[in-house]
Amino acid sequence: MTIEFIGEDQREALQEVANIGMGQAGASIAKVLGEFVELSVPQISAVSAAGIPAALAALAGDGVASAVRQAFLGELRGEAIVIFSEHSAHDLAELLACADVLDGPAERELLLDISNVLVGACLGGMAQLLRTTIGFSPLSLLADQVPTSMLLQADEISARCALLVEVRFRLEKRAFRSHLVMLMADDAVAALRRALDRFIEEL
Amino acid sequence: MTAAAQLGETCALLESLVERIDVGIFAVDRSGTVALWNTFMAVHSGKSSAVVRGQNLFTVFPELPRPWLEKKLESVFVLGNNAYTLWDLRPYLFRFPNNRPITGGLAEMRQNVTFLPIRIAGGEVGLVCGTVFDYTDTALAQHKLHDAIAALHQEKDAQAQLIVKLEAAQNQLLQSEKMASIGQLAAGIAHEINNPIGFVNSNLQTLKKYCQQMLQLISTYQEGEAQIGNVQLRGELSALTQSMDFDFLQQDLPELIKESENGLLRIKKIVEDLKDFSHVNKSDWQYADLNAGLDSTLNVVWNEVKYKATVNKNYGSLPAVECLAAQLNQVFMNLIINAVQALDESRGMGTITLSTGHQDEWVWVEVKDNGRGMSAETKKRLFEPFFTTKPVGKGTGLGMSVSYNIVQKHHGRIELDSLAGEGTRFRVWVPVKQTSIAD
């Protein structure tokens, strides 16, 4: 099914906001981690609820992965999910000044901390461009080392469909790779549309 | 009220709120200097606001994980977003004693900490405010829950194991019931056959006697044949004698009777063996001759064996053994059938060697074949119920598990020696007397 959430103009505006927002985010993440981060061009798509798990699995590829979720609140409401492919977070322990040897809880904390930085930077950057403020909830671990097809179960999803903005992160010289997915439920997209219209007018 | 007075009142209200609230609140600037330290923090750390304020946080609390926490604070200053620590991943940030000095539980207070960016006049983030929530009670409850769930899981696993055992036991019961009813059937048939054998045998004895008498009579007549005057009658007699081949008939008749006698004897023996094997009337412990048991078992399965293997016997002299004879016979049968089934038919007739022996208070019965032998995996799983390497319909995989249990019941053991490609040797050891073993 095709889902018409936003008009063509709004879509273009969202793409631009995402591009600029991610650019700024990259800079602030680099400041925090002390290393240059590569961000992909954000991909925007609309998916049905049933399609979300498959979409996440497609992003994460084969094998096992972990995922962290965080809600964002305010005029723009939704959830961000950060997907880590197997063990890719180990690599970052040093960057966040963690112990070299990570036990289970320490490793999960590291995933949460990194997610907090990525989500905060990216969504914060976009919110700033859209002249709105968003707050964040504490994070929680959605899935810990599960097959990618099981990151999220379709029956756990309450929205009918969602707007999905996806960005990939890479660090030069490191194996670390992750995906950030921003999901907004259909009924929250109206607010986004208004914010985008404002953004277009101000251009 | 003037605006200034109103502001002052609001400030006083906020200040008393920060002091009274049951949450730890502190703030540091970018250099780590403490700008705020509320009562909760003072009470739990034992360091008053007057002592802590203006000092570097890490100087006052050297046990804090400094590089990590600095990084965390820095991320809040840079990004302007909240950051968190959760008690289930990092039990505490500040080492505070818990609030249960009497009732006990966890040694340190479990904490969730949220770091909030405070922007001075809406601009840059000037301070990071930490809020420390006491999660000790939640942690304790969670621990209890974890323990309960673990206990439940354990119980569930134990039950699952029990169910598996039960199933195995039930299957063994079925198998031994099957064997018992086969035994009963065999005994019934044996009994039924015994009757006709009885009268056929006695008739045959009478028949034998009559035949001898008739032959005697005829030979006497033959002697008188020359004295018959009637030429025509003499010619007829000699033609008849010739066409009947009477000489041969006279010779063959006793032999036929002898063969029939032998046949009857064999039938009687098989019937005996069937009865022995099934031991219908004796399901209790009894003293039995295992050599005889082995022989009667071999006879029962002889049809399966005779075209595939030559059987060598190597019996020692054995004392009578206290046993459930029918069940031990069942063990021998399983071993013999397995030995036959293990033979490689492409190599022609195989060899099965049956040996018995006696050592101290123990006797042993051995079944050896020169068949395919077993892989390491098969050896490991041999006694598992339903473990079979045979095609569907040929093996149920119960033979050895049933045998194991029978030998176990006799306080005995089964020794195994097998080499893939070479053959297999099973030796069953059982004590002569059960009482000497019972304890």
Ligand SMILES: Nc1ncnc2c1ncn2[C@@H]1O[C@H](COP(=O)(O)OP(=O)(O)OP(=O)(O)O)[C@@H](O)[C@H]1O
């Ligand atoms: N003498 C032997 N030589 C080689 N393998 C054997 C021998 N005896 C048993 N085995 C192996 O052990 C397995 C289990 O034997 P068991 O008697 O329990 O079951 P089965 O013979 O397969 O079936 P069932 O006896 O119930 O008809 C056999 O399938 C076979 O692989």
Ligand SMILES: [Mg+2]
């Ligand atoms: Mg068998």
